[in-house]
Amino acid sequence: xxxxxxxxxxxxxxxxxxxxxxxxxxxxxxxxxxxxxxxxxxxxxxxxxxxxxxxxxxxxxxxxxxxxxxxxxxxxxxxxxxxxxxxxxxxxxxxxxxxxxxxxxxxxxxxxxxxxxxxxxxxxxxxxxxxxxxxxxxxxxxxxxxxxxxxxxxxxxxxxxxxxxxxxxxxx
Amino acid sequence: xxxxxxxxxxxxxxxxxxxxxxxxxxxxxxxxxxxxxxxxxxxxxxxxxxxxxxxxxxxxxxxxxxxxxxxxxxxxxxxxxxxxxxxxxxxxxxxxxxxxxxxxxxxxxxxxxxxxxxxxxxxxxxxxxxxxxxxxxxxxxxxxxxxxxxxxxxxxxxxxxxxxxxxxxxxx
DNA sequence: CGGTATTATATGAAATTTCATATTGTTTGC
DNA sequence: GCAAACAATATGAAATTTCATATAATACCG
Numbered sequence: 001x002x003x004x005x006x007x008x009x010x011x012x013x014x015x016x017x018x019x020x021x022x023x024x025x026x027x028x029x030x031x032x033x034x035x036x037x038x039x040x041x042x043x044x045x046x047x048x049x050x051x052x053x054x055x056x057x058x059x060x061x062x063x064x065x066x067x068x069x070x071x072x073x074x075x076x077x078x079x080x081x082x083x084x085x086x087x088x089x090x091x092x093x094x095x096x097x098x099x100x101x102x103x104x105x106x107x108x109x110x111x112x113x114x115x116x117x118x119x120x121x122x123x124x125x126x127x128x129x130x131x132x133x134x135x136x137x138x139x140x141x142x143x144x145x146x147x148x149x150x151x152x153x154x155x156x157x158x159x160x161x162x163x164x165x166x167x168x169x170x171x172x
Numbered sequence: 173x174x175x176x177x178x179x180x181x182x183x184x185x186x187x188x189x190x191x192x193x194x195x196x197x198x199x200x201x202x203x204x205x206x207x208x209x210x211x212x213x214x215x216x217x218x219x220x221x222x223x224x225x226x227x228x229x230x231x232x233x234x235x236x237x238x239x240x241x242x243x244x245x246x247x248x249x250x251x252x253x254x255x256x257x258x259x260x261x262x263x264x265x266x267x268x269x270x271x272x273x274x275x276x277x278x279x280x281x282x283x284x285x286x287x288x289x290x291x292x293x294x295x296x297x298x299x300x301x302x303x304x305x306x307x308x309x310x311x312x313x314x315x316x317x318x319x320x321x322x323x324x325x326x327x328x329x330x331x332x333x334x335x336x337x338x339x340x341x342x343x344x
Numbered sequence: 345c346g347g348t349a350t351t352a353t354a355t356g357a358a359a360t361t362t363c364a365t366a367t368t369g370t371t372t373g374c
Numbered sequence: 375g376c377a378a379a380c381a382a383t384a385t386g387a388a389a390t391t392t393c394a395t396a397t398a399a400t401a402c403c404g
Contacts, residue, residue: 024313143302
């Protein structure tokens, strides 16, 4: 009943790692993103707010990295968030090139509220899993992320980021 | 050395499940997407081609679901792929509303080539992990996906998909 | 120091994406 | 059979996103 699939070798997509990652991320996030939307935030905006709850005053390059979007896109999203009164921009007194973004009172209130919801939602997702798996999931992902961000034994198909932003650790 | 983070409670984003999922997916995929781009394909196009290697002749709604994009976007991407000679459209003789998409010879050649590369790349990613983790990763993700797609014990923040497409099993 | 490379952000213009809705074809119930 | 409800895809117009590049500020080097 699985429908058409009389192709060459074997079915590829449903068990392809990058597909599984993207799909799980997409599906899991969709649940929360619907909630964020109901609060009037689109995905990129929610990501920026969430990032700022951790690092208020982060520079835009950093926010772009955290929010996984390209720099010029972030600039425009911040524009909208400023207009909407969720954040403000202030240029860094130490380095005039940098623009730091801060939550307004309203922005912070919304961000913290959603952050709670996000944590509750995460708990529900984990609760649907077998406890062993649930316990391993985040550490596993965190480890993968380290591997992926380390230019180390860089045997990969290197080059280009996809977000177009470097912003990683950036030791300074 | 973790840089600024003197916020309220604790750092949220770096250990938030949906962030980890999105970021791992983003980083891991970026490696391969750079390769696909080098072959002249953008992400959505690669996803469509890959899906077609599994299900040549899939209807566009199905492709939209597999490729995680909204239906009207897919329509336009198929337009471009048709122009480019990678796929062709044929309306379903059984049901004139449906449009089925097929790989051309050129499309298939490219798709199969990239599919090989994708598998090799996946192997490299898994090889960077601890073998135990590597073995558990895909099954774990597959399980999660099932949970997420089951409208079962639907206690979640339901509604709206994010891709805007239903396309799931669709038992008919 | 002064010039050059570099870094951070912004911006114009083209391309893509979204959202709502139009089209076209099919199913259902009477 | 036919009208109403549905389904699958396409399309217009607005909004967003991308890509290349401009602008502004700092760092670096002889």
